Amino acid sequence: MISLWDTRGTEVVKALAAERRSAGGVTSGMALSLIVVVDEAQVHEAEAAATIAAAAHPCRLLIVVRTDIDRPQSRLDAEIVVGGRLGPCEAIVMRMWGRLALHAESVVMPLLVPDVPVVTWWHMPAPDRIATDYLGVVADRRITDAAQSGDPTAALRARAADYAPGDTDLIWTRITPWRTLVAGALDARPTAISAARIVAPAADPTAMVMGGWLGARLGITPTLEHTDAAPRMRSVELSCPNGDVLRLVRDGDSAQFTRTGEADQQLPLVRRPLGDELAEELRRLDADQVYADALTAMSGARGLDVRPAHRVHVWHDPVGAGAAG
Structure with missing residues (x-):
């Protein structure tokens, strides 16, 4: 394990390469890149779930912890684990403070495994419009959890309004x-x-x-x-x-x-651990038509199955929006 404090994205890339060399490197066996977006309070729960899922789906696990975006100075701390406490995967836990948290892709993108699908999972309230979060736009599959929202019913309706093929929600799972x-x-x-x-x-x-x-x-x-x-x-x-x-x-x-x-x-009718639910969603990387049909019937939204799967990023500055209000 390597810990980097107050570091930069380039240093994380170098440290991952060094750790892979010392551990034997397993990128050739990676099935996907899994990006996890989570608040600090739920990091341990997200890590436990991702560890279970990674055991069934070898991946590079990139955990993005967004903290205190109003902080005047940006900071990045990273922990790199290859085949250690987070299971048989390459894992990087990145804690981001300040404006860096709004531009997490600048650190995450160079860490994606080349030529494999990308999945983004929000273990926190997801954005109402996923296009405002680059980590969602870059993903082939996007996993949200309406139960993380203060109003799960409204969150589900937001998922229907914003749906694009490749989306799913753990409520469905x-x-x-x-x-x-x-x-x-x-x-x-x-x-x-x-x-x-x-x-x-x-x-x-x-x-x-x-x-x-x-x-x-x-x-x-x-x-x-x-x-x-x-x-x-x-x-x-x-x-x-x-x-x-x-x-x-x-x-x-x-x-x-x-x-x-x-x-x-x-x-x-056993209630499954969060990690098993996540692993189920990682089994498929194509659009879930049955989920789209259920969202259509639930919300009344139409044409979900004919929407383009490709999303276009729309920049949204929550700090600026708050200041304007």
Whole structure:
């Protein structure tokens, strides 16, 4: 491990090359470059998740910690780890203060692995318009997390308004177990569905995306019912034209599946670690059409699938905007 204090981007590049030589260098096995944008308070959580994901997807991990952009003097501290505490990857943790934090790409771009995809993950509230963040524009795939926002519902709608092919959100990833169970139930005995009801807390954004997915796939408008009896999405109920009902009800780390005229079943519904969710999204580097369809049904936004995948950077100075206000 190499630690550089109050350094420059060129020194980070040189130190990484030196550390790679001493560790044997593994760039030829890199599948992608993963940029993580995070606040100082959540660095350890982001590192733990990225370490899990990197075990499944060999990558160069570039963690950008933006701190105190109002600070009059810029500063860069960097920690370089090759095959160490952050798993089998090349990792650089960069803490940026002052105006440098608004121009993180000046340090990050020379560190990207040549000729491999770039993924950017915000483990913090993402910009309303990703085009205002160069680290998002340069990426082939962009991972946000509406749950990090103070208003996840508004954040999801912002993601729909700003969507470009290659975007995804970890709220979508978190309903993968639910989608798997629902799809499995319908595949086991195909049947028409005429209505759907989702029971979840009012503040749980997964219910909105689940409703969007059901609406897009089944051509219906699901009903959302709020409850204070559970901290997360509680149940999904599907009604058939003949009166039969299919119901999945969360019970701890499992779900009880009931279907009219059949015996109840207990199915696994385990909440996964953040690193497993991130690893799932790194499995695909193309546009997620099913996610786009769910966003369309959830928000009413149209034409998401025909928007250009290539983003154009739009410079936005949050310091200047604040001063103007």
